[in-house]
Amino acid sequence: MPVNTNQYHSIISQLNPQKVQLIAVSKTKPNEDIIELYDLGQRAFGENYVQELVDKAASLPKDIQWHFIGHLQSNKVKYIAPFVHLIHGVDSEKLLQEINKQAIKQNRIIDCLLQVHIATEETKFGFDADSIDEFIQSGRLAQYPNIQIKGLMGMASFSEDTNLLTKEFTTLKQIFDQAAIQLGNQFTILSMGMSGDYPLAISLGSNMVRIGSLLFGARNYSK
16 A cells, blocks of 8 residues: 555644654565655654564664654664664663663664553553553663663553543653653653654644554555
């Protein structure tokens, strides 16, 4: 399925006035599709799989900002540490330790979002409200000088229940606001909302959305 350029222009026209950043989720999609959006001006792309991200980064324009949005295993951090623009799903302090270690080796600061578990499904990863508050209050972030925590990310339940989604997004916004008091000016990103729920997420405070299927069509997992 070709890239839906009309949908892209429509989404951008919605997001830009509200200062919401679009991450085009390009996992499983070929380089040609990414280039098609790149030629329209899109620079931020999200990938879920480390090897696929490494391969694409090596062969596509160097000014693309690569966002790792999947569940990241500690032993895979070293492969993306040299170039990743933002890691969305930091769901444990153990992972934070490894990212910091690899960032030191690369002599760079790696920007990250802490992932908060807000969904009803058990399959979602992340800190809960209490553990993220404890972590931020503890001051342990100072132990990771090569990491910049830029904000929070959360995924709502896979549901058409607007009341449920509203509750989950509102919870994440409240956690974000509380954390921002502690973490200061660099803590600015609230990443929530995907193809099916991004308008609601934006209305409840999101300033970064991850959209794939609306732009690229259905995923191809056969490979």
